[in-house]
Amino acid sequence: MDAKIIEKVDRALTELKAGNLIIVADSLDREAEGDMVGLAEKVSPETVNKMVTRARGLLCVPMAVEIANRLELKPMLENSSDAFGTAFTSTLDAKSTTTGISAFDRAKTIKRLADPDSTWDDFYHPGHIFPLIARPDGVLERQGHTEAAVDLAKLAGVAPVAYICEVLKKNGKMARRKDLKAIAEGNGMSLLTIDEIIAYRKYQQNQAIQTITSVKLPTKYGTFQLEAFDNPDGGEPTLLISKGDLATGDPLLTRLHSECLTGDVFGSKRCDCGPQLEEALRRIERNGRGALIYLRQEGRGIGLANKLRAYALQEQGLDTVQANQHLGLPIDNRNYQIAAAILKSKGVSEVRLMTNNPDKIQQLDGYGIKTVERIPLEVGLTSENQRYLLTKKNKLNHLLKEVGNA
Numbered sequence: 001m002d003a004k005i006i007e008k009v010d011r012a013l014t015e016l017k018a019g020n021l022i023i024v025a026d027s028l029d030r031e032a033e034g035d036m037v038g039l040a041e042k043v044s045p046e047t048v049n050k051m052v053t054r055a056r057g058l059l060c061v062p063m064a065v066e067i068a069n070r071l072e073l074k075p076m077l078e079n080s081s082d083a084f085g086t087a088f089t090s091t092l093d094a095k096s097t098t099t100g101i102s103a104f105d106r107a108k109t110i111k112r113l114a115d116p117d118s119t120w121d122d123f124y125h126p127g128h129i130f131p132l133i134a135r136p137d138g139v140l141e142r143q144g145h146t147e148a149a150v151d152l153a154k155l156a157g158v159a160p161v162a163y164i165c166e167v168l169k170k171n172g173k174m175a176r177r178k179d180l181k182a183i184a185e186g187n188g189m190s191l192l193t194i195d196e197i198i199a200y201r202k203y204q205q206n207q208a209i210q211t212i213t214s215v216k217l218p219t220k221y222g223t224f225q226l227e228a229f230d231n232p233d234g235g236e237p238t239l240l241i242s243k244g245d246l247a248t249g250d251p252l253l254t255r256l257h258s259e260c261l262t263g264d265v266f267g268s269k270r271c272d273c274g275p276q277l278e279e280a281l282r283r284i285e286r287n288g289r290g291a292l293i294y295l296r297q298e299g300r301g302i303g304l305a306n307k308l309r310a311y312a313l314q315e316q317g318l319d320t321v322q323a324n325q326h327l328g329l330p331i332d333n334r335n336y337q338i339a340a341a342i343l344k345s346k347g348v349s350e351v352r353l354m355t356n357n358p359d360k361i362q363q364l365d366g367y368g369i370k371t372v373e374r375i376p377l378e379v380g381l382t383s384e385n386q387r388y389l390l391t392k393k394n395k396l397n398h399l400l401k402e403v404g405n406a
Contacts (some may be wrong), residue, residue, distance in 0.1 A: 057166025
């Protein structure tokens with residue numbers, strides 16, 4: 001990791017935490033544009049006025065998905081055709097404002113959006129502020145200004161809400177990289193690129209992987225090594241169950257398994273999680289070398305309580321995707337970055353991945369782990385799990401041959 005990038009991002013974070021604005025440029029092969037960025041917690045009428053008069057674009061407020069869910073914000077259009085997939089929601093103004101358009105009123109609305117106690121009822125709908133919803137894993141999932149701004153808020157240790165505005169030149173044309181550098185220097189602002197934020201986040205997460213302890217684990221499937229790693233979010237530890245020398249030899253036989261208490265422990269027949277866990281361990285034992293990373297992402301990342309609420313809705317006729325949507329929750333909120341970091345810490349760069357889920361392959365590749373072979377992990381179709389597996393195939397793009405088109 002280039003020390004200059006670390007220093008540059010740290011300096012920008014210091015500026016943001018002081019309530020100042022910075023400029024963030026995206027890739028030259030994407031929009032090739034820049035946005036002024038500020039932290040919603042630190043907003044003031046002066047910085048809003050500075051942003052709208054000197055950046056000249058559309059002022060928007062990116063936020064983490066959990067904030068948008070709490071505020072009950074819905075997409076502006078169900079089937080948006082935005083070229084870059086920007087997640088616009090319905091507009092709003094804080095009820096403490098007058099017309100909502102002045103720099104003072106917009107600052108009030110932005111500040112209220114960052115308030116952890118704010119709700120839908122604190123705002124007029126529609127209004128003059130455009131909330132945007134960032135992807136859960138930020139710039140590592142989507143390289144947009146929405147995600148960059150929310151990532152910077154998280155890195156700064158404040159509420160994951162920011163405010164941004166595209167930078168235009170005085171002649172009304174978009175400011176490009178050379179223009180952005182001059183504008184940043186002229187306004188005394190730090191200039192970052194999204195690529196630098198990506199590099200900084202990857203560096204931080206690789207640094208954050210801390211082993212708690214490692215023990216022998218004799219099981220009915222074989223004897224493994226069990227290693228526990230601290231979770232950066234403070235949750236239960238991520239577990240590495242492994243056999244043999246992971247760093248040398250052919251691409252590592254690997255399984256990324258998200259926690260499923262009902263399937264893994266209680267043997268629920270609603271899903272295929274328990275049988276997949278067992279079969280993966282059997283295959284690693286037979287192979288004599290491999291790794292299973294047990295990720296604490298219960299219910300595709302929505303948690304046990306919400307998963308059980310979704311189960312109740314499924315008993316009323318909804319499928320697993322519809323149930324999550326009905327609850328206002330992500331369809332699949334899982335992230336495999338910590339798994340990639342653990343693999344890297346063990347010297348692994350290529351894997352033979354036991355999975356039916358192409359998203360795992362795509363995410364690992366984004367984090368620098370190459371899947372040289374996908375090994376299907378289909379463990380049996382039953383009357384109890386048939387609808388669940390069919391939904392995974394048709395709506396979540398899982399690669400399942402045994403389901404057919406039932």
